[in-house]
Amino acid sequence: MTAFAASASPFAGKVWLAPLTLGGNLPFRRLCVELGAEVTVSEMAVVKKLLKDRNREFALLRSHPSEPFFGVQLADRHPGSLAEGARIAEAKGARFVDLNCGCPIDAMTRRGLGASLLQKPGRLFRLVEAMAKAVRVPVTVKLRLGWREGHENASALAKACEEAGASAIAIHGRTREQRYGRAADWEAIGRVAAERSVPIVGNGDILTLYEARERRQRSGVASLMLARGALIKPWLFREIREGREWLPTAEERFAVVWRFVELLRDHFGEGERAHARTMRFLPWHLGFFRRYRAFPEAEFAEAARHHPLLQTRPEDASPVGALDALLRDARPEVHESLSRELLAAGSREEAQERALRVFSGLPPAEGTERAEETFAEVAG
Numbered sequence: 535m536t537a538f539a540a541s542a543s544p545f546a547g548k549v550w551l552a553p554l555t556l557g558g559n560l561p562f563r564r565l566c567v568e569l570g571a572e573v574t575v576s577e578m579a580v581v582k583k584l585l586k587d588r589n590r591e592f593a594l595l596r597s598h599p600s601e602p603f604f605g606v607q608l609a610d611r612h613p614g615s616l617a618e619g620a621r622i623a624e625a626k627g628a629r630f631v632d633l634n635c636g637c638p639i640d641a642m643t644r645r646g647l648g649a650s651l652l653q654k655p656g657r658l659f660r661l662v663e664a665m666a667k668a669v670r671v672p673v674t675v676k677l678r679l680g681w682r683e684g685h686e687n688a689s690a691l692a693k694a695c696e697e698a699g700a701s702a703i704a705i706h707g708r709t710r711e712q713r714y715g716r717a718a719d720w721e722a723i724g725r726v727a728a729e730r731s732v733p734i735v736g737n738g739d740i741l742t743l744y745e746a747r748e749r750r751q752r753s754g755v756a757s758l759m760l761a762r763g764a765l766i767k768p769w770l771f772r773e774i775r776e777g778r779e780w781l782p783t784a785e786e787r788f789a790v791v792w793r794f795v796e797l798l799r800d801h802f803g804e805g806e807r808a809h810a811r812t813m814r815f816l817p818w819h820l821g822f823f824r825r826y827r828a829f830p831e832a833e834f835a836e837a838a839r840h841h842p843l844l845q846t847r848p849e850d851a852s853p854v855g856a857l858d859a860l861l862r863d864a865r866p867e868v869h870e871s872l873s874r875e876l877l878a879a880g881s882r883e884e885a886q887e888r889a890l891r892v893f894s895g896l897p898p899a900e901g902t903e904r905a906e907e908t909f910a911e912v913a914g
Contacts, residue, residue: 544603545630545674545702545757546733548572549771552704552761553607553632553676557822559815561797564598566764568793570771573603573757578634580647581610581619595626605630605674609637611646611657613664620665620673630672630701631665635691638678638710649710652681652691659694666699674702676737679722682711692726692734700732704759707738717845724753735759739842741766743773744831748839762844765822781828784858788889791823791861792882799877809877816876817869824862824869827851857886860893868896 551558551566553575563574576594583591597604606623608631610616620631635658637648651658665673675695680686692703705726707718718738727734733756740746741763750758763770769790773780798816802808827850829843853859860872872892879885
């Protein structure tokens with residue numbers, strides 16, 4: 535497969551939904567597409583499991599007709615098996631195949647997968663080359679800046695990927711060692727973007743329209759990729775594409791949640807088994823939706839230029855009414871209870887009534903925040 539130049543690339547000038555473990559499920563991708571996402575990527579699929587014909591792994595390759603440009607992300611460390619995995623993804627309808635070199639979790643890196651590939655540009659070249667030769671669709675790669683701070687090698691890695699045939703390269707602006715604990719380095723992303731002729735897609739710490747605009751202007755990347763920001767406020771895609779800030783009310787946010795419930799039902803169906811499968815996702819997503827806070831540009835843009843809002847905890851305003859307080863509740867047991875009520879409702883109006891009954895029966899929260907999720911296990 536011949537790599538696309540940035541000027542003619544289907545990957546340039548787009549807003550991507552990042553590959554997200556658990557969060558990149560098909561219903562959530564559909565929600566993001568409805569709200570403006572232009573490129574979507576599957577959850578990471580482990581090639582070894584695909585070759586063993588495991589149904590659960592093959593389910594990750596499914597897409598929906600509404601997804602305008604859907605790709606499958608693969609994890610492997612052998613050229614031959616990775617080429618076969620790419621052929622499988624292409625046969626299942628992927629418009630492009632992506633190599634995961636960003637996952638930092640120990641369970642992956644100990645097996646030579648994910649971010650462990652950042653340590654060997656030569657091996658990465660051979661892997662990308664094998665994928666590009668195996669399929670007709672484009673090949674992309676998701677990188678980090680390097681394995682650890684002080685040893686960033688994203689420039690060499692991106693060069694190897696492009697020379698091997700990659701058509702676009704996404705770069706998360708942290709090292710594997712930093713995981714999600716530091717602010718993303720967009721200057722480093724920009725230096726790589728200036729060196730390469732294929733599109734560089736910037737990723738890291740984008741929560742608002744004005745952060746997206748500033749990061750893109752500062753780095754010169756061809757496209758942006760949203761991960762945690764999309765999980766918290768999936769309408770961020772539309773804000774970026776339309777160039778208009780949206781600060782939704784609690785009722786408007788609830789409408790987004792309800793639409794997600796509809797999409798989950800459409801995908802998983804009805805019945806006890808479908809309910810159990812849906813409950814694997816809905817409470818988890820509510821744990822991200824609850825993090826939404828309004829950050830109007832006039833008030834927060836200057837601070838966000840110096841430190842990303844995803845990495846700060848500004849003084850929290852009091853909830854505006856019962857529905858806002860419920861949607862912002864941090865307790866996992868509340869997310870479970872709310873999810874059950876949402877799935878029992880037949881309409882948005884009934885769902886909101888049920889939600890308010892959940893709130894009325896809640897005991898006072900002990901403490902204001904639960905521990906942060908391990909974001910290293912979210913984004914691929």
